[in-house]
Amino acid sequence: MDCRRVLVASLLAIQALGRLVFSPSELTQTEYDFVIVGVGTAGSVLASRLSEDPSVSVLAIEAGGSNEDVLATIAPFLAVSLPGTSVDWNYTTPPIEGYNNRTLGYTRGYGLGGSSVLNLLTWNRGSIDLWNRWASLTGDSGWSWDAMEPYWLKVDNFVSQNATGKYDPLAHGYSGEVNTSLPGWPTELDPLVCKASAELGGRFAWTQDHNSGTFLGTSYMQSAIGGGERSSAATAYLYPVIERANLDVLVNTRVAKLVEGSSKSGTLSFTSAVLSQGPEDEGVTINAAKEVILSAGVFGTPQILQLSGIGAKSSIENLGISTIVDLPDVGEFLKDHPAVAAYYLVNSNNTFDSLLRNSTLFADTLAEWQATRSGRFVDSPANTYTFLRWPEESDIYAIHGDPSSGETSGHMEVIFVDGFAQFGPLAQPAEGSFLTLLAGVVSPTTNGSVTLNTTNIFDQPTIAPDFIASEFDQATMVQVLKDVETFMNASAWKDFIIGPYGDFANATTDALKLQFVRKYGSNINHPVGTARMSPREASWGVLDAELLVKGTSGLRVVDASVFPTIPESHTQAPVYMVAERAVDLIKAKHLLS
Known part of the structure; x- marks a missing residue:
């Protein structure tokens, strides 16, 4: 199968949807209420939920395109053929000492739906102790098992039939967005x-x-599958709402950096994003009236933060980037299985x-x-x-x-x-x-890191898991x-x-x-933790418990980089749950319906 040919065909076919935009020059406005950077698992949830309120405008920006018609993203068994194709970022690690200095390819989803489109579909929400640990670490009971239960039910739509005795009926939702099932x-x-x-x-x-x-x-094993097809963030959340008049989805575009300004509270505001479609592109600046939300993933989010002057001073200034907010934990504490x-x-x-x-x-x-x-x-x-x-x-x-x-x-x-x-x-x-x-x-107890290679968003960062x-x-x-x-x-x-x-x-x-x-040895592609949340006054961490970047206003992170510890399970479902809670936090802050 020529996945690249199918990808091109799908991009051409989807233009009829109307709200998919292929160039910043096609945007009809330079300011939106919310600018979402990355339309992967979490970003798709945010785009769908925030645009539910017709009074707000939402721009969602994706580096890749649509993978809607790529056969291997639909047939569950073919998921193993997707690494290394056009739907993969094709990241590569440096030599890993623990693995005899071998390098590894790092598979992450490239395109609408992100890694929910090419992962191996396993559907785990993690243990009781995991969520209660997050609540304890962040000082926020809203992250506890009991408090997160409604978000699990909001995501989960368990569709297996004739499965008596193979699952717990009380442990699932039946009207959520993502179809899930037994084998x-x-x-x-x-x-x-x-x-x-x-x-x-x-x-x-x-x-x-x-x-x-x-x-x-x-x-x-339970999986994000329904009716014999993959159920992804794109199919469950994004594609059903992509024609909403208040939602623009801009593809094939990256955010080169965020631009700082002063907010009314006197803190640094990062509510402007510079958009770019190529290494030589001068860029177009888009503003967010309410928030910029980074959902660029465990590797992309710290890269954009560092390029914007948010990170460890000792690291980013080596590349000539002025430190605006000194947050040493940005890009650190990378964990994977x-x-x-x-x-x-x-x-x-x-x-x-x-x-x-x-x-x-x-x-x-x-x-x-x-x-x-x-x-x-x-x-x-x-x-x-x-x-x-x-x-x-x-x-x-x-x-x-x-x-x-x-x-x-x-x-x-x-x-x-x-x-x-x-x-x-x-x-x-x-x-x-x-x-x-x-x-x-x-x-695992070992920590890795994500650091800049260059000051260009089109160059991959150094992804160094110390397995x-x-x-x-x-x-x-x-x-x-x-x-x-x-x-x-x-x-x-x-x-x-x-x-x-x-x-x-x-x-x-x-x-x-x-x-x-x-x-x-290899890995299971469950990276987390490069912008972890913590109590607002804690000296460690990148975000507060409401996922706002410390020392800034108008800037939030919602993806697996926010996890304060790695789940002792597969990580897909917790990303959805975090995103659903983030939506409620955002709506409460801005009094949205």
């Missing part, structure tokens, strides 16, 4: 995972629904390996999905997973403490994939059937591989498993397991 295509792994979970019990015991608040144990894929050879002809090697079978399966929205392509490649805490008897707590949010949160995760899933540098084998176990740390640099992270990666072995040694797998594949088969000691991680 729609059962794989041969599903009953084996269930049997192994029942046999082992304890840390591996079955949990009916992680979204009930305890993110531990083995369960079916490190992971490594362990492979097993299996006795089966039903894994998706044959699908990837047989073009006729692939075409037939795709045709089935296109005609009926059924078959293997209705799901991402995984149906089940488990979240685990370190064993209670471990001395890890005495040595390193507990970095997780609490007893309802895990330290590690294992995802069960029915085929050879290429996470990391190991290529798809030419023959054989496989089971992939993607094993990772969900409570497995801490002793806790290293020990937890080794432990999760031991847990993989324990789980796969359950009798449920006796007739299915041939044995571990490749270097994992030889990783028989803790030291060899760590070597294996260093050689093959």
